[in-house]
Amino acid sequence: MSTAERETPLLRLEGAEVHFRAREKLFRTTIVRALDGVDVSLNQGEALALVGESGSGKTTLGRVSLRLLEPTGGRVYFDGEDITALSDGRLKPFRKRAQGVFQDPFTSLDSYMTIRQIVEEPLIIHKIGRGNERRERVEWALDEVRMRPAGDFLDRYPHMLSGGQRQRVGIARALVLTPEYILADEPVSMIDASSRAEILTLLNELQERHRIAYLYITHDIATARHFAPRTAVMYLGRIVEEGPTKELIADPLHPYTQGLLAAVPEPDPANRLQERDVLPGEPPSPAQVPTGCRFHPRCPAFMDGLCDVADPVPVEIDGGDGGTGRTVACHLHTDAGRERQASSGE
Ligand code: SF4
Numbered sequence: 001m002s003t004a005e006r007e008t009p010l011l012r013l014e015g016a017e018v019h020f021r022a023r024e025k026l027f028r029t030t031i032v033r034a035l036d037g038v039d040v041s042l043n044q045g046e047a048l049a050l051v052g053e054s055g056s057g058k059t060t061l062g063r064v065s066l067r068l069l070e071p072t073g074g075r076v077y078f079d080g081e082d083i084t085a086l087s088d089g090r091l092k093p094f095r096k097r098a099q100g101v102f103q104d105p106f107t108s109l110d111s112y113m114t115i116r117q118i119v120e121e122p123l124i125i126h127k128i129g130r131g132n133e134r135r136e137r138v139e140w141a142l143d144e145v146r147m148r149p150a151g152d153f154l155d156r157y158p159h160m161l162s163g164g165q166r167q168r169v170g171i172a173r174a175l176v177l178t179p180e181y182i183l184a185d186e187p188v189s190m191i192d193a194s195s196r197a198e199i200l201t202l203l204n205e206l207q208e209r210h211r212i213a214y215l216y217i218t219h220d221i222a223t224a225r226h227f228a229p230r231t232a233v234m235y236l237g238r239i240v241e242e243g244p245t246k247e248l249i250a251d252p253l254h255p256y257t258q259g260l261l262a263a264v265p266e267p268d269p270a271n272r273l274q275e276r277d278v279l280p281g282e283p284p285s286p287a288q289v290p291t292g293c294r295f296h297p298r299c300p301a302f303m304d305g306l307c308d309v310a311d312p313v314p315v316e317i318d319g320g321d322g323g324t325g326r327t328v329a330c331h332l333h334t335d336a337g338r339e340r341q342a343s344s345g346e
Contacts (some may be wrong), residue, residue, distance in 0.1 A: 008080045009041035010213050011065055011098075011181055016040075017073030018060050022287060032287045034060045036237035037074065039314075044180065045211040047204075049224035049245065051260065052234035055283055058217045061234070062183045065215055066100050067091055078181075096126050099174035101203075103186040105166035109158040109173075115142070116154040119172050126177065141172040145202060164195030168202070175206065185217045200227055221257075222264045225249055230325075233257045236294045237286055239314070243326030253317060253328040255299045293331065303340050306331055 018035040035057045042048050050058050063069040064076060067083055076084045083094055099122075102108045109118055119138045123129055129137055135154075142150035145168040158166055167187060174182055184203060188196040204227060207214055216228050224231045225245050232242040233256065241254040252258045259279035281298050284290055290297055296307040315333055317326040331337030 009077075010044045010046075010079055011215070012041040012077040013038055013061070013065065013071075013074065014077070015074035016061065016064055016071045016076065018057075018064060018069060019072045024287070030287045032285075033237050033289055034286050035064065035071065036286075036289070038234075038237070038239055040232060040239060040242075042181070042213045042215060045207070045213055046230065047207055047214040047216060047228040049216045049218060049221075049228035049231040050234060051218055051221045051224055051231060053260075053279075053283055054219060055236075055286065056234040057237040057286070058219075058234050059185055060237075062100070062185045062215060062217050065181075066098055066183050067094065068100075092126070096177050097179050098181040098183070099177060099179040100183040100185065101167070101170050101174050101187050104190050105163055105170050106158075106190070108170055109166055111158050113157075114154065115147075115156050115158070115161075115169055118158070118169060119176050122173060122177050128177070137176055138172075141176040142169075144175055144206065145169070145172045147172065162195070163191040164199060167191055167195070167199055171199075171202065171206070175210075178210065179212065181213045181215075183215050183217070186219070187216075188223070189219070196223075203227070220264075221249070221260050233260065236283055236289060238294065238329065240295065240330070241326075241328045242314075243317075247326065253326070253333060254295075254330045255301050255332075256295050259298075293329075301332055303331060303337060306336060306340055310336070312337075 016035055016038045019031055019033050021029045022032045024030045038061055050061065052058050060069065064071050067076065071084065075082055078094055078098065083091065116138055119141055120134055123134050123137060139150035142153055147153050147165065147168055158169070161169065187203065188199050191199065200223065203214065206212060218224060228245055230243070231245040231248050232239045233254065234240070235256050241248065241257045248257065249261065252261055263279060279298060284297065292308040292310055293299070293312050296302050299307065310331070312329045312331050312334060314327040314329040317328060317333065
C-alpha cells in the first residue's frame with residue numbers, strides 16, 4: 001500500500017446534506033432534513049457500522065455514499081475524487097468500484113432472471129469479459145459466497161432459493177465486479193435468524209480476503225460488535241457518536257447510544273444498563289427537528305437552557321493516551337455542560 005493510499009480515505013462525506021421540501025397541508029410545505037451535515041470517512045479495507053433507529057438517516061447516508069442519491073449540500077469523495085455532482089456517464093468507473101447489498105433479498109433480485117443472468121448483468125453493463133470468461137467469473141462469485149457447486153445454481157430462479165441463498169446471490173452480484181467498497185444496508189434484517197450469523201460471517205470473510213471497505217448499516221447495535229471495528233451512531237440525520245466499536249459499546253458516551261444499548265437484551269446482568277437509560281418515546285420527524293440538541297426531548301440527562309438552545313458540535317474525547325479516536329456531540333462533554341453539571345452539584 002502506498003503512502004498516498006494510506007492518507008486518502010477511500011470514501012469521504014463532508015457535511016453531506018439531503019434536505020427536501022414536503023407538503024404538510026394543502027398550501028403549506030416544510031423542509032425535511034433527512035441528512036443534516038454528516039462527516040464520515042472510510043479507509044481502504046475498513047468496516048464501519050452505522051447504527052440508529054429507523055428514520056435516523058442511515059439509509060439516506062448509504063444511498064448518498066453510492067451516489068444513488070445526490071446530496072443537496074456537502075461533498076462526497078471517492079478515492080480522493082469529488083463525485084458529488086458527476087453525471088451518470090462520468091460515474092461509471094465509480095459504479096464498478098462501489099457496490100450495494102440491500103435489505104430485501106425478495107425484491108432486490110429480478111424474479112424473471114436466472115441466477116446466472118442476475119450475477120452476470122453487472123459484467124455486461126461494465127463490458128467485462130465475454131462468453132466462457134463471464135461464465136467462469138459468475139461461477140467464481142457464486143463459489144465465493146458458498147453457493148456450491150456453483151453450476152447447480154446457474155439456471156435456477158430466485159423463487160427457488162431460500163432468503164439466505166437469495167442474499168448470497170445479492171452479495172455475489174456485488175462481488176463479481178471485485179469492488180473496493182460495499183454498502184451493506186441491513187443485509188440480514190429480512191432473512192431468518194438461522195441464516196443471519198452465516199451471512200455476517202461470510203461478509204466478514206470476504207472483507208478480509210478481498211480487502212473490501214464496508215459501510216454496514218443496522219438498527220441492531222448488537223450485530224455491530226461482531227462485524228465492524230468502528231461504529232458511528234446516527235440520530236435524526238446526524239452522527240452523534242463515533243469510535244472503536246468495543247470501546248463505544250463498553251463505555252457509551254452519548255445518552256442516545258446508552259439508550260440504544262440498554263434496549264438490547266443483554267444476557268450478562270453486569271453489562272446491563274439501568275432502566276432509566278432506556279430510550280423514552282419515538283424520534284421526532286426530520287421535518288420538525290428540535291432546537292439545540294436534537295435529542296433533547298428524549299434525553300434523561302437534559303440540561304434546561306443549554307441543551308434546548310445550543311446545538312452541540314462533535315468533540316474528540318481524549319482517553320489520556322493521546323486520544324482514542326472517539327468523538328461525541330453532547331454537552332455533557334463540552335465546557336459549558338461540565339460547568340453546568342459542576343454548578344448543579346454544588
Ligand atoms: Fe442530552 Fe444535552 Fe447531551 Fe443532548 S446535549 S444528549 S440533551 S445531555
